[in-house]
Amino acid sequence: MDIQDSAAASAVAAARRSTVQFSGRGAEFFGIWIVNILLTIVTLGIYSAWAKVRTTQYFYGHTKVDGHSFRYLATPIQILKGRIIAVAVFALISVLSTFSPFFGLMAALAFLIALPWILVQGMKFSLRMTSYRNVRFGFHGTYGSACIYYLLLPILSVFTLYLAMPWALKKLDQFIFSNISFGGKQLEVSTRTSTYYKAALTSFAVAVGLGIVCGIAAAVAGFAMPEPEAGFSMALFLLYVAFFGIFMLAGAVYTAMIRNHLLNSTLLPQTAELHSNLEAVDLVWVTTTNMLLVLFTLGLAYPWTKVRMTALLAAATEVTVYPAMDNLTDPLQQNSSVFAEQAADLFDVDLSLT
Numbered sequence: 001m002d003i004q005d006s007a008a009a010s011a012v013a014a015a016r017r018s019t020v021q022f023s024g025r026g027a028e029f030f031g032i033w034i035v036n037i038l039l040t041i042v043t044l045g046i047y048s049a050w051a052k053v054r055t056t057q058y059f060y061g062h063t064k065v066d067g068h069s070f071r072y073l074a075t076p077i078q079i080l081k082g083r084i085i086a087v088a089v090f091a092l093i094s095v096l097s098t099f100s101p102f103f104g105l106m107a108a109l110a111f112l113i114a115l116p117w118i119l120v121q122g123m124k125f126s127l128r129m130t131s132y133r134n135v136r137f138g139f140h141g142t143y144g145s146a147c148i149y150y151l152l153l154p155i156l157s158v159f160t161l162y163l164a165m166p167w168a169l170k171k172l173d174q175f176i177f178s179n180i181s182f183g184g185k186q187l188e189v190s191t192r193t194s195t196y197y198k199a200a201l202t203s204f205a206v207a208v209g210l211g212i213v214c215g216i217a218a219a220v221a222g223f224a225m226p227e228p229e230a231g232f233s234m235a236l237f238l239l240y241v242a243f244f245g246i247f248m249l250a251g252a253v254y255t256a257m258i259r260n261h262l263l264n265s266t267l268l269p270q271t272a273e274l275h276s277n278l279e280a281v282d283l284v285w286v287t288t289t290n291m292l293l294v295l296f297t298l299g300l301a302y303p304w305t306k307v308r309m310t311a312l313l314a315a316a317t318e319v320t321v322y323p324a325m326d327n328l329t330d331p332l333q334q335n336s337s338v339f340a341e342q343a344a345d346l347f348d349v350d351l352s353l354t
Contacts, residue, residue: 016066016321017275022314024062026304032058033303049080059310065132066321073136074129116146127180135330140186141179149175166196173258177266183328191265199257207250214242248291249284256280263317271324278316286312 036051053076060070093111097104120141127137153168170193178189217238256278263276290305 014323017318018066018321020314020317020319021064022062022311023064024059024307024310026307029058029307030303046080049083050076052076052079060130063310063314065319066325068133071131072129073131074125112151116150117143119150120146123176131330132182133325133328135183135328138181138331139179140181141175145175145179166200167193169258170196173262177262182268183271184331185268185271185328187266187268189262189266191262195261196258199254199261202257203250203254206253207246210242210246210249214239214246217242245288248287249280252283252287253280256283271322271328273320275318275320276316277318278313282312282316 032054036047036054039047040051053072053074056072056074060072063070093104093107097107120139120143123139123141127139130137149168149172153171154165157164157168170191174189174191177187180187257280259278260276263274267273286308290308293301293305
């Protein structure tokens with residue numbers, strides 16, 4: 001065994017594998033959340049920038065990997081400036097569109113063209129404001145690549161009757177994760193197209209199978225009613241309820257399979273490896289009970305639901321840390337746009353790494 005192989009073997013032996021720890025509590029976060037809501041209302045939305053920073057810092061600070069927590073470095077003023085600019089720009093477009101439908105059409109086209117830039121710049125800002133062990137993350141995706149993976153491939157998949165959509169989603173995930181860096185090193189992703197098709201077919205089979213079962217059950221319940229009209233209404237109601245349950249279950253199956261495959265296929269060279277063992281049954285249970293909690297408490301249980309979901313994902317995630325992690329430094333990060341991130345927030349197109 002030569003020196004290089006010996007060093008590699010020693011690094012593997014010294015690697016530390018641990019589950020991601022999340023120590024947040026629903027009651028604790030409720031105090032932060034309710035204050036954020038009230039102050040945002042009182043200040044006519046201005047405090048929302050402080051609310052976002054407080055919320056993100058709470059969840060980052062209570063998430064630990066290998067004994068170290070994450071930090072969110074953005075300041076409320078940074079968020080507020082970008083948010084004011086974003087709201088002002090899109091409010092102006094909205095007002096001018098009411099006077100000229102043609103301008104509205106051009107504005108919509110311009111937004112579509114700008115959307116990849118907004119997403120890329122938002123990712124750059126969000127990751128640059130995230131640190132672990134005093135080392136910041138980074139994102140190196142380009143506008144041209146984002147146009148391909150966010151716009152071109154999904155549009156082209158329509159012409160294949162969506163048969164190419166799993167492949168397009170795989171390429172999109174690869175684009176996002178392979179452009180994330182930490183300590184000057186970029187993540188390496190080795191996902192397989194076959195796994196995406198397997199996840200899509202499995203979730204489709206689950207949806208079809210449950211749809212048939214629920215359809216038969218609804219028909220039987222409808223025929224059991226003494227009056228035909230009441231039976232028909234009952235059948236429609238049951239199908240309506242079943243639709244959401246089927247959609248949730250099939251979505252959970254797909255999400256769990258893809259998350260596990262994506263994280264298990266991602267590593268930071270010679271520094272860290274990701275692992276995921278999320279069970280679809282657990283995801284369905286937490287998602288369903290969270291929805292019921294929010295519904296029956298008129299939204300007051302939201303802090304508990306957010307903590308529960310975060311805890312589930314953390315418990316299903318493991319990280320193998322190699323000794324090289326201890327020697328990483330924080331290189332000069334790329335510039336990014338706060339405005340772009342807030343524009344993404346405004347139009348509900350934020351990116352999610354989980």
